[in-house]
Amino acid sequence: MNNFYTVIIPCLNEEKFIGKLLYTLSIQSDQNFEVIVVDGKSEDKTIEVIHKFDSLLPQMRIVVSDRRGVAFQRNLGASHAKSEHILFLDADSRLDVDYIRDFKDEVAKSKADIATAY
Numbered sequence: 001m002n003n004f005y006t007v008i009i010p011c012l013n014e015e016k017f018i019g020k021l022l023y024t025l026s027i028q029s030d031q032n033f034e035v036i037v038v039d040g041k042s043e044d045k046t047i048e049v050i051h052k053f054d055s056l057l058p059q060m061r062i063v064v065s066d067r068r069g070v071a072f073q074r075n076l077g078a079s080h081a082k083s084e085h086i087l088f089l090d091a092d093s094r095l096d097v098d099y100i101r102d103f104k105d106e107v108a109k110s111k112a113d114i115a116t117a118y
Helices: 018-026 046-051 070-079 099-110
Strands: 005-011 033-039 060-064 086-088
Touching: 005 018, 005 070, 005 099, 018 033, 018 046, 033 046, 033 070, 046 060
Parallel strands: 005 033, 005 086, 033 060
Antiparallel strands: none
16 A cells, blocks of 8 residues: 555645644654645745745645635645545644554555545
8 A cells, every 4th residue: 555645735824824734744753745735825924934844844845726715725736646645634733743644554454445534
């Protein structure tokens, strides 16, 4: 089983939140994932905050969406994914250091085609 995941984060004007999520992604015990942030042309400093994590998350990309909307932005991010395994996160999410590892383990153990977490 391929253990590489794509994390997709839709955002719009999330400068106050996105850095905290990206930090928790940068310290994950399992780093076998890429991050795609889909920005709906934020009018604050969201993009500047994201770029502060370029060196900590080398597999991170920003996709700028001309169309705003969480569902549209998630689908746009998925179209850019390098992995068939996708984890959608909201910009205000926070993750424990082993979240990605534990999520992957649970998905693999259950042999699920679709999984969700809270």
